[in-house]
Amino acid sequence: MALSAADVRVARMPPDLVPSAALAEPSAVESAVLASAASPGEPITRTRLLGAEHTRLVAGPDHSAVPLRLSDPGVASLLSPGARVDVVAADPHEVVARSAVVLAVRAEGSARDGPVVLLALQGDSATRVASVALERPVGVTLR
Structure with a gap:
């Protein structure tokens, strides 16, 4: 927040x-x-x-920010800015992106929707994660 x-x-x-x-x-x-x-x-x-200037230092200028909701909303409470995670998708199971940087966890939203996790991802990984998250449930593994 x-x-x-x-x-x-x-x-x-x-x-x-x-x-x-x-x-x-x-x-x-x-x-x-x-x-x-x-x-x-x-x-x-x-x-x-x-902040915006700090985010670039953590994530790098070649990164994009991707907001997503995790399939298990409770996992978001384990995340904090600066943490690194891998993004995984279900059906079929696959690792969609590796070593994403958590920029923020926004708890606002309904209990049904869960919190929004903002991740910094490099290059085409950002587009891929955003696309996959629209199609099927996603989760993260903590690094």
Whole structure:
């Protein structure tokens, strides 16, 4: 889920405890996604965020983002931004893409539809995954 300035607060800390890449302004997190879970009160640093510019670093400029719903919606809760997965399809069983990068997991949606997982895939793999996901159920294996 994308962050907004309302999701964070500025806290005063002793200077020797402030990480060098710590963000000082709430607006710095606007539209970024945490690379992994954060605890309440934890300083947020540039290296913990996946924004548009960060996504390119993780995924690469030759990647495309593909949204999809997994056949088992519960699996999405095991995923977090930055994780790598292989995309598999059913009937016939096949690995459709390898080493996709999870960009985001959006929990919005009905319980029937399940969350949307946004993956970064290289080249033609993105088109193939999007196409296969329209035709048959897909899942992921965690790397």
